[in-house]
Structure formats: C-alpha cells, structure tokens
Amino acid sequence: MLKVPKVLIIGAGPAGIAAAAKLVENGFNNVIILEAEGRIGGRIHSVEFGDGFVDLGAQWIHGEKGNIVYEMVKDLDLVSKSQNDYNSFTFYLSTGKIAERHTTEKLFNILKTIVFQDGECNYNGSFKDYIKEQYTKRIREQFANEKNILELSKAMEDWFCNYYITYDAAESIEDFSVNNTIGSYMECEGHPTINWRKKGYRTLLDVLMRKSPNFSTALPVEEKVQLNKKVTKILWNEPNCPNSVVVKCSDDSSYEADHVIVTVSLGVLKNSHSDMFSPSLPPYKVRTIEGLYFGNLVKIFLQFRTQWWPDDFKGFSFLWIEDDKARLQEECPYFEPSNNGRSWLEDIWGFYAVDNHPRVLLGWLTGRNSKQAELLPEEVVKIGCMFLLRKFAGDIYEIPEPEDILRSAWSNNPNFRGVYSYHGVETDRLKVAPSDLAVPLSAPGGSELVLFAGEATSMYRYSTVDGAVETGFREAQRIIDEYSSKTREQQHIYF
Ligand SMILES: Cc1cc2nc3c(=O)[nH]c(=O)nc-3n(C[C@H](O)[C@H](O)[C@H](O)COP(=O)(O)OP(=O)(O)OC[C@H]3O[C@@H](n4cnc5c(N)ncnc54)[C@H](O)[C@@H]3O)c2cc1C
Numbered sequence: 001m002l003k004v005p006k007v008l009i010i011g012a013g014p015a016g017i018a019a020a021a022k023l024v025e026n027g028f029n030n031v032i033i034l035e036a037e038g039r040i041g042g043r044i045h046s047v048e049f050g051d052g053f054v055d056l057g058a059q060w061i062h063g064e065k066g067n068i069v070y071e072m073v074k075d076l077d078l079v080s081k082s083q084n085d086y087n088s089f090t091f092y093l094s095t096g097k098i099a100e101r102h103t104t105e106k107l108f109n110i111l112k113t114i115v116f117q118d119g120e121c122n123y124n125g126s127f128k129d130y131i132k133e134q135y136t137k138r139i140r141e142q143f144a145n146e147k148n149i150l151e152l153s154k155a156m157e158d159w160f161c162n163y164y165i166t167y168d169a170a171e172s173i174e175d176f177s178v179n180n181t182i183g184s185y186m187e188c189e190g191h192p193t194i195n196w197r198k199k200g201y202r203t204l205l206d207v208l209m210r211k212s213p214n215f216s217t218a219l220p221v222e223e224k225v226q227l228n229k230k231v232t233k234i235l236w237n238e239p240n241c242p243n244s245v246v247v248k249c250s251d252d253s254s255y256e257a258d259h260v261i262v263t264v265s266l267g268v269l270k271n272s273h274s275d276m277f278s279p280s281l282p283p284y285k286v287r288t289i290e291g292l293y294f295g296n297l298v299k300i301f302l303q304f305r306t307q308w309w310p311d312d313f314k315g316f317s318f319l320w321i322e323d324d325k326a327r328l329q330e331e332c333p334y335f336e337p338s339n340n341g342r343s344w345l346e347d348i349w350g351f352y353a354v355d356n357h358p359r360v361l362l363g364w365l366t367g368r369n370s371k372q373a374e375l376l377p378e379e380v381v382k383i384g385c386m387f388l389l390r391k392f393a394g395d396i397y398e399i400p401e402p403e404d405i406l407r408s409a410w411s412n413n414p415n416f417r418g419v420y421s422y423h424g425v426e427t428d429r430l431k432v433a434p435s436d437l438a439v440p441l442s443a444p445g446g447s448e449l450v451l452f453a454g455e456a457t458s459m460y461r462y463s464t465v466d467g468a469v470e471t472g473f474r475e476a477q478r479i480i481d482e483y484s485s486k487t488r489e490q491q492h493i494y495f
Pocket of ligand 1: 056420
C-alpha cells in the first residue's frame with residue numbers, strides 16, 4: 001500500500017476549497033489548508049447589508065454553457081438571471097438631464113462593436129488611439145449631419161473607457177494591446193450576470209464542500225482549514241529534504257508536506273515571490289508573474305431608507321460634459337485623490353440597481369485612483385457619491401441621504417493586493433501566459449512538489465470564480481494522477 005501523501009494548500013478561496021474537496025473526495029484525506037485571513041472564501045466575500053447579503057468580491061456567474069460553477073448549481077434552485085446585465089444603459093448628463101436615448105444607444109453600440117466584435121487587426125499604436133481613430137471615423141460616417149454630436153460623443157468615449165476597463169479591472173485603457181485584447185479570454189454562452197438569490201456567492205463554497213441543505217453528507221473540508229495562518233516561506237528542493245516541502249508561517253509555525261498547492265493571488269505573488277520561495281522561482285515563472293497584470297476596482301454600496309428610483313430602473317450612468325468636469329474641483333471639496341488631475345469622482349462611472357436589494361445602489365470606481373480612493377474615510381466617500389448622484393440625477397429625483405455605506409478595499413489588503421488578473425501590452429511583449437504560471441515545480445526525481453492554482457493560472461477563464469475552481473480541480477487531479485500511476489506501477493510489480 002502506498003502511503004497517503006500529505007498535501008498543504010495555501011489559501012482558502014474558491015481554488016483552494018475546490019482543490020481540497022477534490023482531494024478528499026478521492027480519498028486523499030491528509031490535507032491542511034492554511035489561510036491568512038480570519039475567514040474562508042478569499043475574493044468571495046458575501047456580507048450582511050441591509051435586508052440581505054451583498055458581495056464585496058465576486059457577485060455573478062458569468063455565462064452558462066461551459067461554466068463549471070453554473071453547471072454545478074443550475075439544478076439546485078440557488079441562482080437566477082440578474083435583472084441588470086450591464087449591457088443597456090440610461091445615461092445621465094452632468095448638466096442634470098437624461099441624455100437622448102436613441103443617440104446614446106447608437107454611440108454605445110459603435111464603441112461596443114469596435115472593442116468586442118471587430119476582432120484582430122494590425123494596428124501599430126495604443127489601444128486608446130485605436131478606439132479613438134475607429135470611433136471618430138464611424139461617428140463621421142453615421143452622424144454626418146448632426147452638428148452637436150461632438151460633446152456627447154466625447155462624453156460617451158470617456159464613460160466607455162471607464163466601463164470597459166472594469167471588465168479587467170485595469171488601471172487604464174492604455175494597458176491593453178490592440179491585437180490581444182480580443183484574445184485569449186473565452187466567454188461562456190448564456191446570461192452574463194447570474195445572481196445568487198439568498199446568501200451571495202458564499203453559497204458556492206457550501207456547494208463545493210457538499211454541505212446541507214443541498215447535500216446529505218458534507219465533505220470534511222472546512223475542518224481542515226487553519227485560519228489566520230499567513231505563509232511567509234516555502235522551502236522546496238532543499239538539499240536536506242529533496243522530496244518534501246517545508247512551509248513557514250508568520251506565527252513561527254512550520255509544516256512539512258509531500259505537495260503544496262499555492263493559490264494566493266497574482267497580486268500576492270508579484271509582491272512576495274522573491275521572499276516567499278526558497279530556492280527562488282525559475283526565471284520563466286518570474287517573467288510570467290511580471291508580465292501578467294493584476295488590477296483593482298472599488299465597489300460602493302449605498303443603502304437608502306426606501307427605494308426612491310422606479311421599479312424598472314437599472315441604473316444611472318454618468319456622462320461628463322467637459323465644462324462641468326473643469327468645474328469639479330470648485331464644486332466638490334473632496335476632489336482628491338487625483339491622478340494626472342483626474343479626480344476619483346470622475347472614475348465612478350455609475351450607480352446601479354442590485355438584485356434582491358430594492359433599497360441598495362451599487363457604484364463602480366475604476367482606474368488609477370481606485371487604490372488611493374480605498375483609503376478615503378467612509379464619510380468622504382459618502383459625500384462624494386451623493387454629490388455625483390445629485391449632480392447627475394438631482395433635478396429628476398429627490399434624493400435622500402443614504403442610511404448606510406459599504407465599500408470594498410481589495411488592493412490595500414496584503415492578502416490580495418487587488419481584484420483579479422488581466423492581460424495587456426506587457427503580457428504580449430514578454431510572450432507569457434497563465435499556463436506558464438501553472439507549471440509545477442518538481443523534485444529531481446520528478447515528483448511535483450509545488451503546484452500552482454488560482455484564477456490567474458486559468459488559460460481561458462482567468463479573473464473569474466469558475467476559472468479559479470477549475471484550476472483547483474486541475475491541480476488536485478495532478479496529484480491524484482501521480483499516485484494512481486504509482487499504484488499501477490506497484491500492482492505491476494506484485495502481479
Ligand atoms: C471586487 C471583485 C469583483 C469580482 N466579481 C466577480 C464576478 O462577478 N464573477 C466572477 O466569476 N469573479 C469575480 N471576481 C473574481 C473572483 O473573485 C476571483 O477570480 C476568485 O475569487 C479567485 O479565487 P482564487 O481562489 O484564485 O483566489 P482568492 O479568492 O484570492 O483566494 C486566495 C486565498 O489565499 C489567501 N492568502 C493570500 N496570501 C496568503 C498567505 N501568504 N498565506 C496564506 N493564505 C494566503 C487569501 O487570503 C485568499 O483567501 C471578482 C473579484 C473581486 C475582488
């Protein structure tokens with residue numbers, strides 16, 4: 001009989017929990033999960049707010065066909081299609097009026113076609129210049145006789161850049177390269193925003209661990225998690241123990257294992273890999289960590305005493321007219337932080353309805369100011385948000401003060417350092433891919449000592465929970481396969 005290998009998993013996010021569940025399900029019970037935070041879930045963080053749960057991290061299942069999370073839960077009566085697919089918008093102008101719908105739809109569709117549908121091209125410039133060139137050309141063609149289109153089309157271009165970078169949580173549209181942006185990420189067919197009905201995305205962790213009420217027998221996974229255990233050192237391929245890995249934590253505890261699955265975010269790897277791994281990671285892996293991007297955005301939830309917007313409302317999307325933008329510093333005392341003169345207030349591109357939360361609005365803050373804006377006092381964020389809502393929609397609605405505010409702060413948390421990974425100009429320049437990050441580190445004898453899972457190691461579904469889950473299963477399966485081939489070899493010897 002082969003001994004049951006000892007497996008350490010670093011991180012109890014969806015990738016770590018998925019890996020542990022698969023190992024345990026296959027009889028690999030000697031598993032410990034070390035988690036730096038005081039909770040499981042990682043970038044799944046559902047918290048009670050107002051009349052239910054909201055998600056500070058992952059919120060929706062993106063697509064149905066081929067989406068491993070959707071496939072797992074579709075028959076469990078836990079999810080429904082969101083009322084808001086972030087695909088059609090009502091635009092409010094900084095002058096306080098609603099922008100004419102037919103024109104804004106046309107402008108939005110032009111931009112959508114340029115970035116989502118046109119496919120690869122050979123353009124030798126930045127992505128921003130590419131959009132500008134294409135957009136200007138198409139506006140000239142489609143709005144030839146309309147004199148006043150320029151102000152509105154510029155406002156839409158600025159808004160669209162903010163909206164578009166939210167998909168990747170990029171700092172700027174300049175980060176993308178023209179040829180690859182429409183590249184390796186694969187959409188799953190079906191509804192793009194599928195919502196968890198009751199307790200938020202946290203429900204998925206229970207499904208992975210097969211907990212009741214949906215399953216009769218839970219997998220023993222949660223009891224294998226050790227919370228508040230921050231890993232500081234991973235000693236692999238050391239001369240005195242070539243076939244095992246020693247992991248050290250910030251509380252001076254240490255663990256020895258046959259295999260370690262690392263699931264920490266790309267942000268954590270970027271910041272800590274040189275101190276964390278001994279010996280250092282091989283150059284190709286360092287290059288990959290440097291070449292993949294890790295972005296940020298801030299989610300801001302405002303809860304009001306009653307719903308003051310109509311039932312069929314989806315959201316307020318903010319279109320800044322240049323003259324109003326120029327007056328922003330005079331009008332709002334909380335203009336800072338600002339990057340290159342651009343205030344964090346310009347980086348909030350709208351507030352939207354939240355499923356199952358009739359009294360809550362969700363605002364999105366993206367771009368270079370988002371990291372510093374996370375550090376603003378809550379009261380300042382509230383004043384800034386109310387300034388915006390009243391500026392854009394205050395002539396149309398009587399807008400009361402919110403009762404409560406909740407916002408995310410992922411990039412200033414050392415256990416995450418941002419929200420999710422994306423690919424940009426450096427990824428292309430260095431010719432790196434998630435598959436390079438996923439290659440395990442092996443002992444001289446061939447056994448895989450350190451394995452890498454987590455969303456950033458997913459080739460086609462990076463940045464998503466389903467991508468993270470798939471990578472957790474993938475690395476658990478790698479260990480299972482190693483031992484089943486060893487078992488076969490042994491059987492061969494004995495029979
Ligand atoms: C604001 C936001 C919105 C998002 N929206 C969506 C969405 O709608 N749909 C979607 O599919 N995805 C969304 N995502 C992305 C999704 O949440 C992530 O892709 C997914 O959670 C990544 O899972 P993971 O297991 O790879 O990493 P994580 O969830 O980050 O798990 C890694 C774990 O490692 C722990 N850790 C870090 N360092 C150490 C250390 N040194 N020692 C021990 N433990 C450590 C962390 O605390 C964490 O728990 C969103 C993310 C954010 C932040």
